[in-house]
Amino acid sequence: MTKERKYEICRVCGYVRLVGKGGRCPACGVRDTAFVPFQHKASFNRRTFLKLDVHPVAVHFTITYTAVSALLFFALLFVDELLGVPIQGILDLQITFLPLLIVSGGMTGLIDGKIRFRKIKTPYLLRKIILGCILFVVSVILLIIHTLNPGDDTMFLLIEGIIISIAFFIASYLGWIGAELISPIVPMGKIES
Numbered sequence: 001m002t003k004e005r006k007y008e009i010c011r012v013c014g015y016v017r018l019v020g021k022g023g024r025c026p027a028c029g030v031r032d033t034a035f036v037p038f039q040h041k042a043s044f045n046r047r048t049f050l051k052l053d054v055h056p057v058a059v060h061f062t063i064t065y066t067a068v069s070a071l072l073f074f075a076l077l078f079v080d081e082l083l084g085v086p087i088q089g090i091l092d093l094q095i096t097f098l099p100l101l102i103v104s105g106g107m108t109g110l111i112d113g114k115i116r117f118r119k120i121k122t123p124y125l126l127r128k129i130i131l132g133c134i135l136f137v138v139s140v141i142l143l144i145i146h147t148l149n150p151g152d153d154t155m156f157l158l159i160e161g162i163i164i165s166i167a168f169f170i171a172s173y174l175g176w177i178g179a180e181l182i183s184p185i186v187p188m189g190k191i192e193s
């Protein structure tokens with residue numbers, strides 16, 4: 001797998017493919033005369049890892065999970081079950097596993113950052129690490145409050161509602177920074193002259 005193959009890039013849309021495929025650009029549809037030789041900057045192994053999107057997959061799942069937890073929490077204020085399924089049990093499970101998911105998002109983020117940017121102390125990555133740690137603490141506090149909650153105590157519900165909303169906003173903001181980092185994924189490469 002160490003042998004670098006030859007690549008070409010579509011000058012119109014930036015799609016990169018192996019030389020020899022021929023035909024129109026599968027991404028934007030222009031004729032193959034738009035393709036010019038291209039050299040990747042990142043190694044094959046590094047590109048392959050990043051293409052797996054381990055961290056994006058882990059965090060998208062975690063953000064959705066946090067949003068669903070918040071939705072279930074607020075739904076429970078009005079109804080006890082959805083389609084005959086008791087909400088309380090699902091919410092208990094969701095909140096129990098949330099810290100674990102946040103850890104998985106953080107671990108994959110550290111690996112991803114190290115491979116993608118070669119360092120994890122850039123301003124955005126530092127911000128993500130700090131916010132990720134805060135989110136983890138928030139999720140643990142949420143778990144404690146949720147476990148202590150005797151049921152329908154208004155004060156507990158209010159605190160839990162605030163904490164679960166904070167968790168959702170931090171998770172969303174982390175996702176927003178992640179989206180900002182999409183284009184500088186890896187210095188892509190250069191057109192060969």
Ligand SMILES: [Zn+2]
Nearest residue numbers: 010013025028
């Ligand atoms: Zn194209």
